[in-house]
Amino acid sequence: MLCQPSVFSHRRVIRAQASLRSRIGFRDRASLRGRLAVHSSIGLGRAHIAPLLGDFAQAHTDLELSHLPLHVAGTPYDFAVRVxxxxxxxxxxxxxxxxxxVVCAAPGYLERREPPRTLPDLADHDCIVIRENDIDFMNWRFGDDGDESVVRVAGTMISNDGDVATAWCLAGRxxxxxSLWQVAPLLRDGSLVRxxxxxxxxxxxxxxxHAAVHGLPRxxxxxxxxLLDGLAARLPAID
Structure with a gap:
């Protein structure tokens, strides 16, 4: 299941904050002016950040949204969206x-290959890996913070575009x-299996x-x- 009470509580608080802001905090948004520069990854940026900031910028400010290499401190970006x-x-x-x-696969792939039961079983599977953020992209991490296991996976298909990797997975490769923000709909409709x-x-x-609190433009x-309000409305609750 893709929900838990604590997240629902989190979402209720966000919605209450959004309602309050709509009544008393956003009346003078017409006074917002200037350039807003935001960094985001391609996948999340394309699917959610760009539409939400597009609505915001249309009424209130100029907007630059980029996926180029990021070092927030000392750059012209106001803030970055990071996963x-x-x-x-x-x-x-x-x-x-x-x-x-989450790790997922197409039903067709799992019909051809025995589903893994343990982490070591991943060594016997074709793993599609995503290269991003200059991390060791062949290492998959499991467990909770402070008690993690790292599995080095192998595969012949590598991409720096998460949508491409997901398409390969859907094709059974x-x-x-x-991230659940991206594959939750595919898990719900059965296109992918966890x-x-x-x-x-x-x-x-x-x-x-962002690099500063007091210096962050209004x-x-x-x-x-x-974005906080918009993502709560667009993305699923998770476990």
């Missing part, structure tokens, strides 16, 4: 939405580890990162609140 582990403790982080990664469901991956939450603070 997963925070790269730099000097940055300020705002949780936008809880998220986890291997298993992939993807593999090793009893072994969770560490949290891969969605954050807004337009950026309002944009982060807009």
């Amino acid at each position: 997963g582990r925070l790269p730099d403790s000097r940055l300020h982080a705002r949780l936008l939405h809880p998220n986890r990664r 291997g298993m992939v580890m993807r 593999v090793l469901p009893g072994i969770p991956a560490p949290p891969a939450d969605i954050y807004a990162l 337009r950026a603070r309002e944009a982060i609140e807009h």
Whole structure:
């Protein structure tokens, strides 16, 4: 199941905040002016960040959304949207939405290959891997923070585009580890099947990162609140 009470509570709080802001906090948004520069990965940016910030920018500010290599401190970006582990403790982080990664495969692949039961079984499977954020992309992490297991997977298909990797998985060419924000609809409709469901991956939450608190422009603070509300409405609750 893709829900839990704590996340529902989190979402109710967000909706209450959104209602309050709509009544008393957003009346003067017409006064927001200036350029808003935001960094995001391609997949999440295309699916959710760009539509949400597009609505925000149309009424309130100029917008630049980029996926180019990121170092928030010392760059012209107002903030970055990041999925997963925070790269730099000097940055300020705002949780936008809880998220986890899961391993999944197409039903056709699992008909041809015995589904893995344990982490060592992954060595016998074709794993589609995604290269991103300059991390060791062949390592898949499982367990909770502080009690993790790392499995080095093997496969002949590698991409730096998560949508491409997901398409390969849907075509039955291997298993992939993807964020629930992206594959939850495919799991619900049966296009993909969750593999090793009893072994969770560490949290891969969605954050807004920025280099300063007091120096963050009001337009950026309002944009982060807009993303917080919008992602709560667009993305599923997770376990």
